[in-house]
Amino acid sequence: MEDNMKDIVDRAQLNWGQLPFDYLKTDAHLEYHFDGEKWDEGEVVEDDRISISMASTCLHYGQECFEGLKVFETKDGRVQTFRPQENARRMIRTAEKVMMVAPPEELFVEAVDRVVKLNTRFIPPYGSGASLYIRPLLLGVTGTVGIKPSKKYLFVVFATPVGPYFPTGLKPVKLWVEEEIDRAAPNGVGDAKLGGNYAAGLRAATAAKAKGYAEALYLDAREKKYVDELGAANFFGITKDGKYVTPQSPSILPSITNRSLQEIARDIGIPVEHRPIDVMELADFAEAGCVGTAAIITPVQSIHYRDHVWVYTGADEVGPITKKLYDTLTGIQTGDLEDKYGWTREISVD
Numbered sequence: 001m002e003d004n005m006k007d008i009v010d011r012a013q014l015n016w017g018q019l020p021f022d023y024l025k026t027d028a029h030l031e032y033h034f035d036g037e038k039w040d041e042g043e044v045v046e047d048d049r050i051s052i053s054m055a056s057t058c059l060h061y062g063q064e065c066f067e068g069l070k071v072f073e074t075k076d077g078r079v080q081t082f083r084p085q086e087n088a089r090r091m092i093r094t095a096e097k098v099m100m101v102a103p104p105e106e107l108f109v110e111a112v113d114r115v116v117k118l119n120t121r122f123i124p125p126y127g128s129g130a131s132l133y134i135r136p137l138l139l140g141v142t143g144t145v146g147i148k149p150s151k152k153y154l155f156v157v158f159a160t161p162v163g164p165y166f167p168t169g170l171k172p173v174k175l176w177v178e179e180e181i182d183r184a185a186p187n188g189v190g191d192a193k194l195g196g197n198y199a200a201g202l203r204a205a206t207a208a209k210a211k212g213y214a215e216a217l218y219l220d221a222r223e224k225k226y227v228d229e230l231g232a233a234n235f236f237g238i239t240k241d242g243k244y245v246t247p248q249s250p251s252i253l254p255s256i257t258n259r260s261l262q263e264i265a266r267d268i269g270i271p272v273e274h275r276p277i278d279v280m281e282l283a284d285f286a287e288a289g290c291v292g293t294a295a296i297i298t299p300v301q302s303i304h305y306r307d308h309v310w311v312y313t314g315a316d317e318v319g320p321i322t323k324k325l326y327d328t329l330t331g332i333q334t335g336d337l338e339d340k341y342g343w344t345r346e347i348s349v350d
Protein backbone atom coordinates (compact mmCIF):
# COMPACT_ATOMS: atom_id res chain seq x y z
CA MET A 1 0.00 0.00 0.00
CA GLU A 2 1.20 3.48 -0.79
CA ASP A 3 1.92 5.54 2.28
CA ASN A 4 0.50 9.00 1.75
CA MET A 5 1.45 10.54 5.02
CA LYS A 6 4.27 13.01 4.87
CA ASP A 7 4.58 13.84 8.55
CA ILE A 8 4.83 10.40 10.11
CA VAL A 9 8.34 9.43 9.19
CA ASP A 10 8.90 6.59 11.63
CA ARG A 11 5.52 4.87 11.41
CA ALA A 12 5.51 1.54 13.25
CA GLN A 13 6.07 -1.54 11.11
CA LEU A 14 2.73 -3.28 11.45
CA ASN A 15 0.56 -5.28 9.11
CA TRP A 16 -1.96 -2.41 9.00
CA GLY A 17 -4.48 -4.13 6.74
CA GLN A 18 -4.74 -7.16 9.04
CA LEU A 19 -4.91 -5.57 12.48
CA PRO A 20 -7.31 -7.24 14.89
CA PHE A 21 -9.52 -5.25 17.25
CA ASP A 22 -7.13 -5.82 20.12
CA TYR A 23 -4.67 -4.11 22.45
CA LEU A 24 -1.14 -3.37 21.35
CA LYS A 25 1.10 -1.39 23.66
CA THR A 26 1.97 2.01 22.21
CA ASP A 27 4.51 4.65 23.22
CA ALA A 28 2.78 6.48 26.07
CA HIS A 29 -0.53 7.11 27.79
CA LEU A 30 -1.88 9.89 30.00
CA GLU A 31 -2.90 9.78 33.64
CA TYR A 32 -4.97 12.56 35.18
CA HIS A 33 -5.75 12.51 38.91
CA PHE A 34 -8.72 14.00 40.73
CA ASP A 35 -7.77 14.50 44.37
CA GLY A 36 -11.26 15.10 45.72
CA GLU A 37 -11.32 18.74 44.61
CA LYS A 38 -9.68 19.23 41.25
CA TRP A 39 -8.11 17.51 38.28
CA ASP A 40 -4.35 17.80 37.79
CA GLU A 41 -2.54 18.62 34.54
CA GLY A 42 -2.08 15.01 33.54
CA GLU A 43 1.11 13.04 33.34
CA VAL A 44 2.70 11.27 30.36
CA VAL A 45 3.53 7.67 31.30
CA GLU A 46 5.36 5.13 29.15
CA ASP A 47 4.79 2.04 31.28
CA ASP A 48 1.37 0.58 30.49
CA ARG A 49 0.82 -0.58 34.06
CA ILE A 50 -1.09 1.68 36.46
CA SER A 51 -0.65 1.80 40.21
CA ILE A 52 -3.80 1.99 42.36
CA SER A 53 -4.88 0.80 45.80
CA MET A 54 -6.11 -2.78 45.83
CA ALA A 55 -9.09 -1.47 47.81
CA SER A 56 -10.09 0.96 45.04
CA THR A 57 -13.84 1.28 44.47
CA CYS A 58 -13.34 0.53 40.76
CA LEU A 59 -12.11 -2.95 41.60
CA HIS A 60 -14.76 -3.93 44.12
CA TYR A 61 -17.86 -1.90 43.51
CA GLY A 62 -17.83 -1.22 39.81
CA GLN A 63 -16.96 2.47 39.84
CA GLU A 64 -15.32 2.11 36.46
CA CYS A 65 -16.35 3.40 33.07
CA PHE A 66 -14.78 4.05 29.72
CA GLU A 67 -15.20 5.48 26.25
CA GLY A 68 -13.98 4.53 22.79
CA LEU A 69 -13.33 6.68 19.74
CA LYS A 70 -11.21 6.53 16.64
CA VAL A 71 -8.58 8.63 14.91
CA PHE A 72 -8.08 8.47 11.15
CA GLU A 73 -5.47 9.63 8.69
CA THR A 74 -6.87 11.40 5.65
CA LYS A 75 -5.65 11.03 2.07
CA ASP A 76 -3.71 14.29 2.28
CA GLY A 77 -1.99 13.31 5.51
CA ARG A 78 -4.13 15.12 8.07
CA VAL A 79 -5.15 13.40 11.28
CA GLN A 80 -8.70 13.66 12.57
CA THR A 81 -11.02 12.23 15.15
CA PHE A 82 -14.79 11.90 15.16
CA ARG A 83 -17.05 13.79 17.60
CA PRO A 84 -14.83 13.51 20.72
CA GLN A 85 -17.05 16.03 22.55
CA GLU A 86 -19.89 13.49 22.36
CA ASN A 87 -17.74 10.85 24.04
CA ALA A 88 -16.81 13.38 26.73
CA ARG A 89 -20.49 14.14 27.37
CA ARG A 90 -21.39 10.47 27.45
CA MET A 91 -18.66 9.79 30.01
CA ILE A 92 -20.12 12.59 32.15
CA ARG A 93 -23.59 11.01 31.92
CA THR A 94 -22.23 7.54 32.63
CA ALA A 95 -20.29 8.80 35.64
CA GLU A 96 -23.40 10.46 37.10
CA LYS A 97 -25.21 7.10 37.05
CA VAL A 98 -22.69 5.50 39.39
CA MET A 99 -21.73 8.61 41.37
CA MET A 100 -18.30 9.10 39.88
CA VAL A 101 -16.56 12.37 39.08
CA ALA A 102 -15.90 12.65 35.35
CA PRO A 103 -13.31 14.86 33.70
CA PRO A 104 -14.78 18.06 32.21
CA GLU A 105 -15.42 18.03 28.46
CA GLU A 106 -12.44 20.28 27.63
CA LEU A 107 -10.03 18.14 29.61
CA PHE A 108 -11.32 14.98 27.91
CA VAL A 109 -11.01 16.42 24.40
CA GLU A 110 -7.56 17.86 25.08
CA ALA A 111 -6.44 14.49 26.47
CA VAL A 112 -7.51 12.79 23.23
CA ASP A 113 -5.43 15.25 21.17
CA ARG A 114 -2.51 14.80 23.51
CA VAL A 115 -2.46 11.01 23.48
CA VAL A 116 -2.62 11.01 19.67
CA LYS A 117 0.40 13.33 19.48
CA LEU A 118 2.30 10.98 21.80
CA ASN A 119 1.59 8.00 19.55
CA THR A 120 1.65 9.29 15.97
CA ARG A 121 3.75 6.31 14.83
CA PHE A 122 0.74 4.12 15.52
CA ILE A 123 -1.74 6.02 13.37
CA PRO A 124 -2.65 3.54 10.63
CA PRO A 125 -2.10 4.78 7.07
CA TYR A 126 -5.00 6.14 5.05
CA GLY A 127 -6.71 3.37 3.11
CA SER A 128 -5.66 0.54 5.42
CA GLY A 129 -9.13 0.19 6.96
CA ALA A 130 -7.50 0.46 10.39
CA SER A 131 -7.57 3.38 12.82
CA LEU A 132 -6.03 4.54 16.06
CA TYR A 133 -8.49 3.62 18.80
CA ILE A 134 -8.56 5.91 21.82
CA ARG A 135 -9.63 4.41 25.10
CA PRO A 136 -10.43 6.90 27.88
CA LEU A 137 -10.88 5.06 31.18
CA LEU A 138 -12.21 6.47 34.46
CA LEU A 139 -11.54 4.70 37.75
CA GLY A 140 -12.63 5.34 41.34
CA VAL A 141 -9.38 4.90 43.23
CA THR A 142 -10.15 5.69 46.86
CA GLY A 143 -9.24 2.67 48.94
CA THR A 144 -12.19 1.56 51.06
CA VAL A 145 -14.17 -1.53 51.88
CA GLY A 146 -17.35 0.41 52.55
CA ILE A 147 -19.79 0.76 49.67
CA LYS A 148 -19.65 4.46 48.96
CA PRO A 149 -18.55 6.71 46.13
CA SER A 150 -14.83 7.20 45.70
CA LYS A 151 -13.39 10.62 46.49
CA LYS A 152 -10.38 10.20 44.21
CA TYR A 153 -10.41 9.34 40.52
CA LEU A 154 -7.88 8.33 37.92
CA PHE A 155 -8.57 9.21 34.28
CA VAL A 156 -6.37 7.19 31.94
CA VAL A 157 -6.27 7.76 28.20
CA PHE A 158 -4.43 5.35 25.95
CA ALA A 159 -4.23 4.72 22.21
CA THR A 160 -3.90 1.48 20.30
CA PRO A 161 -4.15 0.74 16.56
CA VAL A 162 -7.09 -1.49 15.60
CA GLY A 163 -8.86 -3.10 12.69
CA PRO A 164 -12.67 -3.51 12.65
CA TYR A 165 -14.34 -5.13 15.69
CA PHE A 166 -15.89 -7.83 13.55
CA PRO A 167 -12.96 -9.35 11.66
CA THR A 168 -15.20 -9.72 8.62
CA GLY A 169 -15.12 -5.92 8.10
CA LEU A 170 -17.83 -5.01 5.64
CA LYS A 171 -18.68 -8.68 5.13
CA PRO A 172 -21.98 -9.64 6.74
CA VAL A 173 -22.24 -11.42 10.08
CA LYS A 174 -24.74 -13.85 11.56
CA LEU A 175 -26.48 -12.94 14.81
CA TRP A 176 -28.10 -15.04 17.52
CA VAL A 177 -31.07 -13.62 19.44
CA GLU A 178 -30.31 -14.20 23.12
CA GLU A 179 -33.27 -15.06 25.34
CA GLU A 180 -31.74 -16.62 28.44
CA ILE A 181 -29.31 -13.90 29.50
CA ASP A 182 -30.14 -10.23 29.96
CA ARG A 183 -27.51 -7.64 29.24
CA ALA A 184 -29.10 -4.83 31.22
CA ALA A 185 -32.19 -3.99 33.26
CA PRO A 186 -34.69 -1.37 32.01
CA ASN A 187 -34.03 1.06 34.85
CA GLY A 188 -30.46 -0.03 35.42
CA VAL A 189 -27.25 1.07 33.76
CA GLY A 190 -27.49 -0.42 30.26
CA ASP A 191 -27.43 3.08 28.79
CA ALA A 192 -24.09 3.82 30.45
CA LYS A 193 -20.66 2.71 29.32
CA LEU A 194 -19.78 0.78 32.45
CA GLY A 195 -17.45 -2.21 32.43
CA GLY A 196 -20.03 -4.30 34.29
CA ASN A 197 -22.39 -4.26 31.31
CA TYR A 198 -19.73 -5.94 29.22
CA ALA A 199 -18.99 -8.55 31.88
CA ALA A 200 -22.74 -9.29 32.00
CA GLY A 201 -22.68 -10.01 28.27
CA LEU A 202 -19.65 -12.29 28.18
CA ARG A 203 -21.53 -15.56 28.68
CA ALA A 204 -24.05 -14.82 25.94
CA ALA A 205 -21.41 -13.58 23.49
CA THR A 206 -19.14 -16.56 24.12
CA ALA A 207 -22.03 -19.01 23.68
CA ALA A 208 -23.15 -17.28 20.47
CA LYS A 209 -19.62 -17.44 19.05
CA ALA A 210 -19.34 -21.12 19.98
CA LYS A 211 -22.48 -21.73 17.92
CA GLY A 212 -20.94 -19.97 14.92
CA TYR A 213 -22.54 -16.52 15.30
CA ALA A 214 -20.61 -13.28 15.43
CA GLU A 215 -22.55 -11.88 18.41
CA ALA A 216 -25.62 -12.11 20.59
CA LEU A 217 -28.50 -9.73 19.92
CA TYR A 218 -30.25 -8.87 23.20
CA LEU A 219 -33.94 -8.39 23.79
CA ASP A 220 -35.47 -6.03 26.34
CA ALA A 221 -35.23 -7.64 29.76
CA ARG A 222 -38.77 -6.81 30.90
CA GLU A 223 -40.86 -8.39 28.15
CA LYS A 224 -38.32 -10.23 25.98
CA LYS A 225 -40.31 -8.86 23.09
CA TYR A 226 -38.31 -5.94 21.71
CA VAL A 227 -34.85 -5.77 20.17
CA ASP A 228 -32.27 -3.98 22.32
CA GLU A 229 -28.74 -4.09 20.94
CA LEU A 230 -25.60 -6.17 20.63
CA GLY A 231 -22.86 -6.49 23.22
CA ALA A 232 -20.82 -3.68 21.67
CA ALA A 233 -22.96 -2.08 18.98
CA ASN A 234 -26.45 -0.75 18.26
CA PHE A 235 -28.75 -2.46 15.78
CA PHE A 236 -30.61 -1.07 12.77
CA GLY A 237 -32.89 -2.51 10.13
CA ILE A 238 -33.87 -1.18 6.72
CA THR A 239 -37.53 -1.75 5.92
CA LYS A 240 -38.65 -2.98 2.51
CA ASP A 241 -39.86 0.54 1.74
CA GLY A 242 -36.42 1.95 2.56
CA LYS A 243 -36.72 3.33 6.12
CA TYR A 244 -33.89 3.25 8.66
CA VAL A 245 -35.31 1.78 11.89
CA THR A 246 -33.32 1.57 15.11
CA PRO A 247 -34.48 0.50 18.59
CA GLN A 248 -35.54 2.92 21.26
CA SER A 249 -35.01 1.41 24.69
CA PRO A 250 -33.89 2.63 28.11
CA SER A 251 -31.33 -0.17 28.39
CA ILE A 252 -29.19 0.41 25.31
CA LEU A 253 -26.13 2.59 24.96
CA PRO A 254 -26.89 5.77 23.01
CA SER A 255 -24.44 5.22 20.16
CA ILE A 256 -22.75 8.27 18.72
CA THR A 257 -22.25 6.48 15.41
CA ASN A 258 -25.91 5.50 15.26
CA ARG A 259 -27.01 9.07 15.99
CA SER A 260 -24.69 10.30 13.23
CA LEU A 261 -26.04 7.69 10.85
CA GLN A 262 -29.61 8.77 11.54
CA GLU A 263 -28.68 12.32 10.62
CA ILE A 264 -26.89 11.18 7.46
CA ALA A 265 -29.85 8.95 6.51
CA ARG A 266 -32.34 11.82 6.83
CA ASP A 267 -30.09 14.07 4.77
CA ILE A 268 -29.88 11.60 1.91
CA GLY A 269 -33.63 11.07 1.88
CA ILE A 270 -33.94 7.92 4.00
CA PRO A 271 -36.73 8.28 6.58
CA VAL A 272 -35.65 7.39 10.13
CA GLU A 273 -37.70 5.68 12.82
CA HIS A 274 -36.27 5.51 16.34
CA ARG A 275 -38.78 3.32 18.18
CA PRO A 276 -39.23 -0.07 19.83
CA ILE A 277 -38.73 -2.94 17.37
CA ASP A 278 -40.76 -6.07 18.03
CA VAL A 279 -38.49 -9.09 17.59
CA MET A 280 -40.92 -10.55 15.02
CA GLU A 281 -40.47 -7.42 12.91
CA LEU A 282 -36.97 -8.68 12.17
CA ALA A 283 -38.66 -10.99 9.67
CA ASP A 284 -39.69 -8.00 7.57
CA PHE A 285 -36.45 -6.09 7.16
CA ALA A 286 -34.76 -5.92 3.78
CA GLU A 287 -31.34 -5.15 5.31
CA ALA A 288 -29.93 -5.11 8.81
CA GLY A 289 -26.73 -3.89 10.40
CA CYS A 290 -24.69 -3.33 13.55
CA VAL A 291 -23.42 0.17 14.19
CA GLY A 292 -20.81 1.62 16.54
CA THR A 293 -17.31 3.04 16.74
CA ALA A 294 -15.72 -0.39 16.81
CA ALA A 295 -18.22 -2.18 14.54
CA ILE A 296 -18.37 0.82 12.16
CA ILE A 297 -21.28 -0.50 10.10
CA THR A 298 -21.29 -4.27 9.92
CA PRO A 299 -24.01 -5.73 7.69
CA VAL A 300 -26.07 -8.59 9.06
CA GLN A 301 -26.35 -11.67 6.88
CA SER A 302 -28.93 -13.46 9.00
CA ILE A 303 -30.55 -13.55 12.43
CA HIS A 304 -31.46 -16.72 14.29
CA TYR A 305 -34.43 -16.50 16.68
CA ARG A 306 -35.99 -19.67 18.10
CA ASP A 307 -36.76 -21.72 14.99
CA HIS A 308 -36.60 -18.77 12.61
CA VAL A 309 -33.63 -17.85 10.47
CA TRP A 310 -34.17 -14.53 8.75
CA VAL A 311 -31.75 -13.92 5.90
CA TYR A 312 -30.99 -10.39 4.71
CA THR A 313 -28.09 -10.79 2.37
CA GLY A 314 -25.64 -13.31 0.93
CA ALA A 315 -22.31 -14.08 2.57
CA ASP A 316 -20.43 -11.55 0.42
CA GLU A 317 -23.08 -8.97 -0.27
CA VAL A 318 -23.97 -5.68 1.32
CA GLY A 319 -27.43 -4.20 0.90
CA PRO A 320 -27.57 -0.97 -1.11
CA ILE A 321 -28.74 1.30 1.71
CA THR A 322 -26.27 -0.16 4.21
CA LYS A 323 -23.48 0.38 1.65
CA LYS A 324 -24.53 3.96 0.99
CA LEU A 325 -24.59 4.73 4.72
CA TYR A 326 -21.23 3.02 5.24
CA ASP A 327 -19.60 4.94 2.40
CA THR A 328 -20.95 8.25 3.64
CA LEU A 329 -19.99 7.71 7.29
CA THR A 330 -16.50 6.38 6.60
CA GLY A 331 -16.03 9.02 3.88
CA ILE A 332 -16.60 11.75 6.47
CA GLN A 333 -14.43 10.02 9.07
CA THR A 334 -11.48 9.61 6.73
CA GLY A 335 -11.86 13.00 5.08
CA ASP A 336 -12.84 11.66 1.64
CA LEU A 337 -16.19 13.44 1.88
CA GLU A 338 -16.85 16.96 3.02
CA ASP A 339 -17.86 17.11 6.68
CA LYS A 340 -20.76 19.51 6.49
CA TYR A 341 -21.77 18.55 10.02
CA GLY A 342 -18.60 19.71 11.75
CA TRP A 343 -18.15 16.25 13.31
CA THR A 344 -14.47 15.78 12.66
CA ARG A 345 -11.75 17.41 14.75
CA GLU A 346 -8.35 17.82 13.22
CA ILE A 347 -5.38 17.03 15.43
CA SER A 348 -2.12 18.72 14.58
CA VAL A 349 0.65 16.14 14.82
CA ASP A 350 3.54 18.27 13.53
Ligand SMILES: Cc1ncc(COP(=O)(O)O)c(C=O)c1O
Pocket (backbone or CB within 6 Å): 068, 229, 230, 231, 232, 233, 234, 252, 253, 254, 255, 256, 257, 258, 291, 292, 293, 294
Ligand atom coordinates in the same frame (compact mmCIF):
# COMPACT_ATOMS: atom_id res chain seq x y z
C1 LIG B 1 -23.03 -1.62 24.13
C2 LIG B 1 -22.64 -0.69 23.03
N1 LIG B 1 -23.61 -0.22 22.23
C3 LIG B 1 -23.34 0.63 21.22
C4 LIG B 1 -22.05 1.04 20.98
C5 LIG B 1 -21.78 2.02 19.89
O1 LIG B 1 -21.59 3.31 20.41
P1 LIG B 1 -20.71 4.37 19.65
O2 LIG B 1 -21.27 4.52 18.30
O3 LIG B 1 -20.84 5.62 20.44
O4 LIG B 1 -19.33 3.83 19.63
C6 LIG B 1 -21.01 0.56 21.77
C7 LIG B 1 -19.63 0.94 21.50
O5 LIG B 1 -19.16 1.91 21.96
C8 LIG B 1 -21.31 -0.31 22.82
O6 LIG B 1 -20.35 -0.78 23.61
